[in-house]
Amino acid sequence: MSLLIRNAQVLTFDGGRIWPEADIHVADGRILAIGPGLCPETPPARVIEARGMLAMPGLINAHFHSPGNFLRGALDGLPLEVFMLYEVPPLATGVPVKRLNYVRTMLGAVEMLRQGVTSVMDDAFHIPVASAEGIDGIAEAYRDSGIRARLAIDQPNVVEYEKFPFLAELLPADIRAGMAAAPIQPAEELLELYDHLIARWDGAAEGRIGAALSCSAPQRVTLDYFRALSALSAKHDLPFNCHILETKLQRVLGEEKYGRSLVRLVHDLGVLDERMVVIHAIWIDADDIALLAASGATVAHNPVCNLRLGSGVMPFRALRDAGVPICIGTDEAVADDAINPWAALKMAGLVHTLSEVDYRSWPAAPEILHCMMTGGARALRWPDIGRLVPGARADIALLDLDSLPFTPLNDLHRQLVFCEPASAVRMTIVDGRVVFEDGRVTTVDERALRQEARALTEGYxxxxxxxxxxxxxxxxxxxxxxLQAQARDVGLQRRLTR
Ligand SMILES: [Zn+2]
Incomplete structure (x- = not known):
């Protein structure tokens, strides 16, 4: 399928280049040429007149958990450790996990495609245990939706109270015994599932679907399994998702259990490398930032989720000054309930005014967009996305500049970040295929999907x-x-509290 997009303003994310008016020639999923007045030798299968539109790379949602997709608005704001207690997906009795996962994943994919998101990294967890059919349900939804996606298996494998400081002593003996007896999936079984994920799905759908690794968080897995995941990540050159120092309690856990920061722990284990996506990185200190910078890891910033759970504010400027690449995500739909990367961009543009006195340190709109595009492509280890240049994947969002978010047009970058222009997205193209246009996603019956999602959660x-x-x-x-962890002075503060 070949396309010719005509007369669009083109924001390339290639060295700041903007074409005031240009054509984009697409064939076989890639951009062949960009420039004014293109005349392809072979007539394109479709010509899209885009005068008055902005063409930009599709957004990259670099951190996401699809299993939260049925839970939007389900919980009040709670700190992570209490939040996770309540975060149990609605597993309707008798519903095959594959179908449940398919519908739930598709719901999120549709929401993202409608907003011009073309790539997502899904750190998908499974309740109570991961299975090949559950993994296939998620991957098939991404394949069928038309979005580009990487998929990981986020499955902890240690006893619940071992993931936290103080908890084992605080719990009554009967609850502790119940937790100790709860089923845990052995590392060998999880690694077999990774073999399945990688063999069946990495590179599927002409490379549009890919695998990723996940340990969830260092404290949630055995060290052997952690190392095995890192080795798999290196062997197949895949992203390795790892939540680190999201909360103050996790900083205290590092002190209590490992005698060091969790970033230093991961460094000392030899697994902190350029494939790792360090998610949140809020309660990090100067030593952690130096280790992150030296490793080449990418940090995933999820500002709406961080506020929803009261985790604190990530030290954006200190990370950027140290040269740490940053990508942006929405995390999950029960901690950023709209699955709206435009809102994440805006929040990234706002929240750092809370922690930086010098206004020259506040992130500017082009910098935030750069994080989403360049940082996102780096995190997903797909260098051919996030830019509109010849040779890149044809992942394109077309936005109507004759719309309220851009009227009047004062500054394109700022209006992209601060005006939440999701309502101006007219077309989403992934791998050269139009997957959203005329207000509907072309790959799925959205109404039937919403009905089935409601039916699946009827017994919610x-x-x-x-x-x-x-x-x-x-x-x-x-x-x-x-509360015990909050009372500890850890030598740094990431919240506006006493
Ligand atoms: Zn997460």
Missing amino acids: RAEFAPAIAEARRLEPYYRAMY
């Missing part, structure tokens, strides 16, 4: 009730742990 409250009751029973112990 009934299914959710026991989980909520169990979480309420546990919350006092988690709250005590949380």
Whole structure:
């Protein structure tokens, strides 16, 4: 399929170049040429008149968990450690996990495509255990939706109370024993599932679907499994997702359990490298930043999620000054409930005014967009996305400049970041295929999808009730742990608290 997009303003993300008016010739999923008045030798299959439109690379959502897609608005704001107690997906009885995962994933993919998102990295967890059919359900949804996606298996494999400081001592013996007896998926089984994911899905759909690794977080897996994941990441050159120092409690955990910061722990284990995507990196100190910079790892910034869970503000400027690449994500739909990367961009443009006195340190709009595009491509280890240049993948969003977010047009970059122009997205193209136009996603019956999603979650409250009751029973112990950690002076502050 070949396309010729005519007369668009083109924001390339290639050294700041903007074409005031140019054509984009696309064939076989790639951009062949960009320039004014292109006349391809072979007539294109479709000509798209885009005068008055902005053509830009599709957005890259570099951190996401699709299993949260049915949970938008399900919870009040809670700190991560309490939040995770309640974060149990609605597994309707009798629904095959493959179908559930397919519909749930498709729902998020559709929402992203409608907003001009063309790539996502899904750090997907599985409740209670990961399975090949569950993985296939997610991957098939991404394949069928038309979006570009990398998929990881985010499956902890240690006893619950080992992931936290103080908790084992705080819990009554019967609860502790119950946690110790809960099923844990052995590392060998998880590695077999990774073999399945990589063999079946890495490079599928003409390279549009890819695998990624995930340990969830260093404290949530055994060291052997952690090292095995890192080795797989190196062997296949795949991104390795790792949540590190999202909360103050995790800083305290590092001190208590490992006698060092979790960033230094990961460095000392030899797994902090350029393939790692360090998610959140809020409660990091100067030593951590130096280690991150030396490693080449990319940090995933999820500013809406961080505010939703009260985690604090990531030291954006210190990371950037040290040369650490940053990408941007929405995290999950119960911690950034709109799956809206435009809102994440805007929040990234706002929240750092809280922690930096010198206004010259506040991130500027081009810098934030650069993080999403260049940082996103780096995090996903797909260098051919995030730019509109000949040879790059044809992942393109067309935005209507005759729309309220751009009226009047004062500054393109600032209006992209601060005016939340999702409503101006008219067309989304992934790998040279039009997947969203005329207000609808072309690859799926959206109405039927929404109906099935509602049907699958019909028993939601009934299914959710026991989980909520169990979480309420546990919350006092988690709250005590949380407060104990907050009382500790860890030598740095990432919140506006005393
Ligand atoms: Zn996450």
